[in-house]
Amino acid sequence: MALLRIAVPNKGSLSLSASEILRESGYRQRDDAKQLTLTDTENGVEFFYLRPRDIALYVGEGTLDAGITGRDLLSDSGAKAEEVMGLGFGRSRFRFAGPKGVYTDLLQLAGTRIATSYDGVVRAFLEERGIEATVVRLDGAVETSIQLGVADVIADVVETGSTLRQAGLEVFGDTILESEAVLVTRGGSVPDGFEIFRRRIEGVLVARSYVMMDYDIKSEHVAAAVALTPGIESPTVSPLHREGWVAVRAMVPRAGAQRLMDELFEIGARGILLTDIHACRL
Ligand SMILES: Nc1ncnc2c1ncn2[C@@H]1O[C@H](COP(=O)(O)OP(=O)(O)OP(=O)(O)O)[C@@H](O)[C@H]1O
């Protein structure tokens, strides 16, 4: 069978986390940041380490079967690639920003010079709103462009906001795009072997966001307890050697698991255990 061909960010914010999720999914990943490709024969996958900005293009053209990139980069590329699922890392917001106290409304963009590395996203936004402005395409460090006089406002990725603060800028208007790393394919027919790849990644995402909860409880309280821990399919309830008690096992969301333990304790659950899940197939 032909190898599945997958694009992975070679540098930047997404690179380490992308390789990490692939490793956790059981695939081999490069140890050397200069390596360009890696063939994992055992799992039938060939990885291509590419600039995240170029990945949607390769996938959209059908040269590669799937890839990991940013939702903002996918949108900016205008490529025919489609998002299969969000991967939960590389989160950022795409915002307009200007010198403190000058801009409050996106309508003020009319007639300005806007510096950005995401000219596709910005032009589409302006067109949609019928706003006339000049887009200045820069490769990076766009926050400095206002001070240097080539732009009036910027449109850029904001994560913590500390780069904006350092440059004396502040965001204005609504968020243009909520981004995170995404898995993309060409859409339409799914290549051979992609379904297994997708399920492995999904398994890691579920394992990251869920934990396994075990507890013992008197039979008369089990209905109330399983209402709190319905699991994904349904919780496992097994008899205990101790008469009138059962053991319950269910996957629960990691967020809020401590509060859930408090509530279960309140209604009589004892021996409540939380354990990590390393991988799963739902
Ligand atoms: N703090 C951040 N800075 C930049 N991009 C971020 C950040 N957090 C998440 N991202 C996401 O990472 C992707 C940017 O990819 P890119 O290759 O430009 O990374 P980068 O960190 O800007 O690296 P470089 O500027 O060295 O190329 C986008 O999808 C962006 O939303």
Ligand SMILES: O=P(O)(O)OC[C@H]1O[C@H](OP(=O)(O)OP(=O)(O)O)[C@H](O)[C@@H]1O
């Ligand atoms: O809100 P923050 O946490 O400060 O992060 C956002 C900053 O990080 C990115 O820059 P990067 O380091 O990738 O440099 P670049 O502008 O050269 O791409 C982005 O372009 C912002 O400048």
Ligand SMILES: [Mg+2]
């Ligand atoms: Mg950058």
